Amino acid sequence: MEQLSYGAFSAGLHQRQSGQRVPMQVSIEVTRRCPLECQHCYNNLPMGDQDARSREMTTEEHFRMLDELVEMGCFWLLYTGGEIFARKDFLEIYTYAKKKGFLITLFTNGTLITEKVADYLMEWPPFAIEITLYGRTRETYEALTQIPGSYDRCLRGIKLLRERGLPLKLKTVATSINKHEISAMRHFAEEELGVEFMMDGQINPRIDCSQSPLAVRLTPEEVVALDMSSPKAAVEYRSLAEQELAASSRLSKIDTVYFCGGGIKAFSINPGGEMSICVTSQQDTFDTRQSGLKYAWEHSLREVRDRKRTRATKCVNCRIQSLCGMCPANGEMENGDKESPVAFLCNVAHLRAAVIGAEAPAHGECEFCAGGSEHEALLESARRIRSKEIDVDGWVGPQSILPILNNSSVSAGGCRGCGSH
Numbered sequence: 001m002e003q004l005s006y007g008a009f010s011a012g013l014h015q016r017q018s019g020q021r022v023p024m025q026v027s028i029e030v031t032r033r034c035p036l037e038c039q040h041c042y043n044n045l046p047m048g049d050q051d052a053r054s055r056e057m058t059t060e061e062h063f064r065m066l067d068e069l070v071e072m073g074c075f076w077l078l079y080t081g082g083e084i085f086a087r088k089d090f091l092e093i094y095t096y097a098k099k100k101g102f103l104i105t106l107f108t109n110g111t112l113i114t115e116k117v118a119d120y121l122m123e124w125p126p127f128a129i130e131i132t133l134y135g136r137t138r139e140t141y142e143a144l145t146q147i148p149g150s151y152d153r154c155l156r157g158i159k160l161l162r163e164r165g166l167p168l169k170l171k172t173v174a175t176s177i178n179k180h181e182i183s184a185m186r187h188f189a190e191e192e193l194g195v196e197f198m199m200d201g202q203i204n205p206r207i208d209c210s211q212s213p214l215a216v217r218l219t220p221e222e223v224v225a226l227d228m229s230s231p232k233a234a235v236e237y238r239s240l241a242e243q244e245l246a247a248s249s250r251l252s253k254i255d256t257v258y259f260c261g262g263g264i265k266a267f268s269i270n271p272g273g274e275m276s277i278c279v280t281s282q283q284d285t286f287d288t289r290q291s292g293l294k295y296a297w298e299h300s301l302r303e304v305r306d307r308k309r310t311r312a313t314k315c316v317n318c319r320i321q322s323l324c325g326m327c328p329a330n331g332e333m334e335n336g337d338k339e340s341p342v343a344f345l346c347n348v349a350h351l352r353a354a355v356i357g358a359e360a361p362a363h364g365e366c367e368f369c370a371g372g373s374e375h376e377a378l379l380e381s382a383r384r385i386r387s388k389e390i391d392v393d394g395w396v397g398p399q400s401i402l403p404i405l406n407n408s409s410v411s412a413g414g415c416r417g418c419g420s421h
Contacts, residue, residue, distance in 0.1 A: 023297055025076040025266040026069060027279050030090060031056055032082040032271055035111055037146040038134065040175050040213045042204045042280065042333070044082055056271045061289065062093045065269065068293040070100050076127075077102045080279065082271070085112035091120055103127045109134075110157030111150050118160035130169045131158055135177075136184035140397055144177045144216075162193060171198040174226055175216040180395035182226055201226060201348075202325060204333045207282050220347040221381045221390065228355055228385055229392040240322040241358040249317045249363070255308055257338050258328050263305025267297060275301055281329035283338070314364035315341050324349035343367075347378070354382035 033052055034044040045052045057065070069077075077097055084090050085108060097104055110131040121129070133154065135141030141151040161168050170189040174182055182199055189197035201223035205211045218226070227233050244250075251259055262268075262277035269275055274285035275296045286300040309316075315326060326345045328338035335342065350368035353360050360369060367374040384390050 022073040027078040027268040029270045033086045034083040039216050042206045057273045059089045077104045080107040098124050111153040113157030122164040128167045136181040140178050169196045174201040224351045225385045225390045238356045244322045251316045257307045263301050314366045317363040320353045320360045323352040
């Protein structure tokens with residue numbers, strides 16, 4: 001069991017006892033550069049992007065930030081990208097954080113993990129390493145990443161970490177390109193490797209406002225069919241629905257725009273040192289290089305976190321929000337408005353409820369509730385999923401896959417305030 005540094009523990013304890021908000025969990029994007037060109041990704045930039053490289057915090061700036069985080073009482077760090085190992089100094093930054101006593105999770109695609117990197121991580125083990133697997137075959141994996149040879153490099157990285165007994169988890173993003181291999185990926189992780197496997201069907205537009213990732217997003221029917229193909233997931237969704245339906249709406253008791261832990265116990269830092277509520281929310285960012293972390297956390301971000309709702313949407317009185325995953329960052333990325341419901345997520349939530357037999361109480365003008373314009377179509381989808389008419393195991397890969405430029409100039413309809421990314 002890793003131990004926290006005394007400095008981080010004592011600082012956090014003191015601030016919690018004094019009633020201060022403590023950022024116990026911080027996500028740090030060290031870069032947005034990546035050796036892959038995944039069609040679904042919301043923030044990746046080319047490895048050779050010199051403009052992106054020039055905007056990234058220096059090694060020394062990372063060290064100073066980590067010193068500040070200790071003083072602020074942070075315990076947990078998530079290092080993410082882009083691809084974290086795209087930075088040649090990443091292990092140097094990581095080691096400094098380890099010596100400070102943080103509990104650290106690493107998100108990586110695994111393609112840049114060499115024997116040298118794996119040996120180093122064995123000497124300085126993180127709390128967890130999560131590798132995203134984009135397919136179980138070379139054809140599918142590289143259709144999504146668009147980089148020849150990337151599949152073999154990913155498997156090599158997984159093998160090197162497993163050989164050293166490091167705390168590995170595998171996950172995937174379900175897309176129209178790899179949906180037919182989700183079961184095979186789960187079997188590979190859980191049965192062949194004995195590691196945890198996670199699947200997520202949520203895909204957002206890019207932070208530069210391009211809608212290109214949505215071209216490979218599954219339909220709500222496909223997302224829920226995949227959910228229900230895992231007995232464990234079906235049980236968990238049923239349990240969540242029962243708990244939530246037994247209580248009053250959680251959001252109706254909250255009058256702020258944000259209702260997550262962002263700005264209360266967590267925040268994110270992007271590659272340029274800007275603080276935000278989370279990695280996907282980039283409308284409100286604050287330059288910590290100028291102000292320092294503490295000021296941005298206690299003043300700028302607190303103002304964002306305490307911002308009041310301007311209107312009551314159908315989400316406020318929804319009683320199946322735990323089946324949805326909707327948050328203000330989703331509204332921001334999909335519609336350009338933090339308070340605007342995302343129709344895709346609403347559809348998924350109501351379809352999950354219908355499949356498990358949980359009736360969603362009325363919660364305003366909702367096209368997916370009884371009497372709504374999409375309700376009958378939703379019930380038909382639920383029937384198809386329950387009857388196994390939608391055969392997840394029988395899915396095959398797309399016959400023709402056309403590359404989609406991630407940096408497309410096509411913008412989301414309501415996207416605004418995305419900054420200079």
